[in-house]
Amino acid sequence: MKRLVALTMVLLTAGCGARIEPTAATDTVTVTNCGRQVEYATPSRVVTNDTGITELMFALGLADRMAGYVIGGGQADDVDSSPWKADFERVPNLGEQITKELVQGAKADLVFAGWNYGFSESTGFTPDALKDLGIATYQLTEACRNGVGKQRGIMPPLDALYTDLRNLGSIFGVEAKAEELIAGYQNQVSAAEKLVRHKRPKVFLYDSGLDQPFTSGRNAAPHDIIGKAGGDNIFGDLDDSWTTVGWEAVVARDPEVVLINDYADGQATTPDEKRAFLESYQPLADVPAIKDKRFFVLPYAALVESPRNPAAIEAFAKFLAES
Incomplete structure (x- = not known):
């Protein structure tokens, strides 16, 4: 959008000369x-x-x-x-x-x-x-x-x-x-995408929640972080940003990697506590990501919309390419 500047010029005549003075300018966009x-x-x-x-x-x-x-x-x-x-x-x-x-x-x-x-x-x-x-x-x-x-x-x-x-x-x-x-x-995102392998692992974004997990649909930053890094968000079909799902849905979608949000919320507050819960939660025992212990942690500020998103894509792309 072009900046719209309203500027009024007033012509003042004095003696044999003239001068032009601007009035106050109003700047809006x-x-x-x-x-x-x-x-x-x-x-x-x-x-x-x-x-x-x-x-x-x-x-x-x-x-x-x-x-x-x-x-x-x-x-x-x-x-x-x-x-x-x-x-x-x-x-x-x-x-x-x-x-x-x-x-x-x-x-x-x-x-x-x-x-x-x-x-x-x-x-x-x-x-x-x-x-x-x-x-x-x-x-x-x-x-x-x-x-x-x-x-x-x-x-x-x-x-x-x-x-x-x-x-x-x-x-x-x-x-x-x-x-x-x-x-x-x-x-930065284009460079990260060059690291992507042909096989795209299924990724579960775990924010928080013990009774029900809080995760990312296709409209929150983790969806593009996962996708541009070479993975597939298992809840990418949900037309929402951050949302609550059921553990049954996580098990049914069989993730191969868990991306953990380093955010202190709920009963399990640290990444280590979240990982320990996931590894001990019996319904997840046969999920590939849990059996293979494929976890990656990113800070909260990298997973919400922020200028850290491109660096998060790069970091996760390197992890997926090397693991």
């Missing part, structure tokens, strides 16, 4: 976010929710446009491992739970979050509620609802990443930086 045309004034006090969303801002060099970020307690390791750790240290950490009161207190002029990445009807923290307070919102494309209940995802995950980078580039006037990042990520 319109982008498509979650299927809707949305107009933005250039933000200067952004509040983000979640590690991956925050790192999108940092990757674009926009730390100085932020009033702060909100991340859950289970994401502390992601901050420690982040390529943008220095930005996390200098931008204010506003807490672990995003609320209307928190963003008002930060004097936010834009909230960058997503459904189940901060936005939720159950808490009353929604784009409509923030609009009533005069606060603009940008929704993470991976988390856009697709019109079927609360299911999320309207495009392939990497396309969602590139869409958000381009939209943010337009909103903040850093289009060249956005295109530079996208070109680099596309080259």
Whole structure:
């Protein structure tokens, strides 16, 4: 989208000469976010929710446009491992739970979050509620609802990443930086795909859950991470992003590799605890991935939409090629 700048020139005549003075300029841009045309004034006090969303801002060099970020307690390791750790240290950490009161207190002029990445009807923290307070919102494309209940995802995950980078580039006037990042990520993904073998193993993404597993459908980042790295997501037929399934479905789809999300949530919180549960859970005993002990771990911030996705594809591609 082209940046639209309204500039009024006033002609003032004095004596035998004349001078031209500009009035105040208004800078706005319109982008498509979650299927809707949305107009933005250039933000200067952004509040983000979640590690991956925050790192999108940092990757674009926009730390100085932020009033702060909100991340859950289970994401502390992601901050420690982040390529943008220095930005996390200098931008204010506003807490672990995003609320209307928190963003008002930060004097936010834009909230960058997503459904189940901060936005939720159950808490009353929604784009409509923030609009009533005069606060603009940008929704993470991976988390856009697709019109079927609360299911999320309207495009392939990497396309969602590139869409958000381009939209943010337009909103903040850093289009060249956005295109530079996208070109680099596309080259990184292409290089990883050259490692792919002819045989594609079936992969189960295990996020959390003992009674029922939480996993990735085709609209969440793990689907493209698995696919571009040379595997097949066993739940790639589900038109959703992150979703709950049954253990019976996992057994029936017979995965050959388990990709574990390093995210502290639920009863099994560490990768070792998750692996120990999977190896001890009797219904999985005959599943090839469990029998062959083929596990790979990636951090949470690499498995949600984020600028870490291409590096995650590269790392998983190397694992699949060598194992």
